[in-house]
Amino acid sequence: SLWQSPELLSDIQDGYSVSGHLLVCFSSGYFIHDSLDIIFNHQSRSSWEYLVHHAMAISAFISLIITGRFLVAAMLLLLVEVSNIFLTVRMLLKMSNVPSPALYEANKYVNLVMYFAFRLAPQAYLTWYFLRYVEVQGQGAFLMANLLLLDAMILMYFSRLLRSDFFPSLRKGSAGRDVDGEKFLID
Numbered sequence: 001s002l003w004q005s006p007e008l009l010s011d012i013q014d015g016y017s018v019s020g021h022l023l024v025c026f027s028s029g030y031f032i033h034d035s036l037d038i039i040f041n042h043q044s045r046s047s048w049e050y051l052v053h054h055a056m057a058i059s060a061f062i063s064l065i066i067t068g069r070f071l072v073a074a075m076l077l078l079l080v081e082v083s084n085i086f087l088t089v090r091m092l093l094k095m096s097n098v099p100s101p102a103l104y105e106a107n108k109y110v111n112l113v114m115y116f117a118f119r120l121a122p123q124a125y126l127t128w129y130f131l132r133y134v135e136v137q138g139q140g141a142f143l144m145a146n147l148l149l150l151d152a153m154i155l156m157y158f159s160r161l162l163r164s165d166f167f168p169s170l171r172k173g174s175a176g177r178d179v180d181g182e183k184f185l186i187d
Helices: 008-009 020-042 049-066 072-079 080-096 099-133 139-165
Strands: none
Touching: 008 072, 020 049, 020 072, 049 072, 049 139, 072 099, 080 099, 099 139
């Protein structure tokens, strides 16, 4: 959507495109489905952070769908999904115990770059934009609160990623680990 209509970036609050609207609708459906999957498969306890994240995304996206405002902000936030590719590859490599650590090492650095480019940078830009330009009342206040909570979550995940992949000696003791000695969100 942003590739086809880069002019949308000049109007984060009221910019609109049909493809962007459909993207947000589809993404809302995905977050609802994934939340239900977590709940129905009795993974709520180990995945509560995902449920919180999904609840925030669903509520924010539904408000955007209903009002038609801040659609471009949602499109920017959905750029995080690009970095999910490399986070998922990382998880699969860890789970499969790939004999060649070179693939994991290469993905580790690509993952770091993608995390910065597609998670931290858009999130920081939107936080700056909201603090500077969005009136903090009504939908703006609601979205700002969601954005600040997402900021905290993304920074927490980033610190876990850095500790796990780049500073393993700083990892906490075995408290909170499952029977395999690993905790998914930390490792």
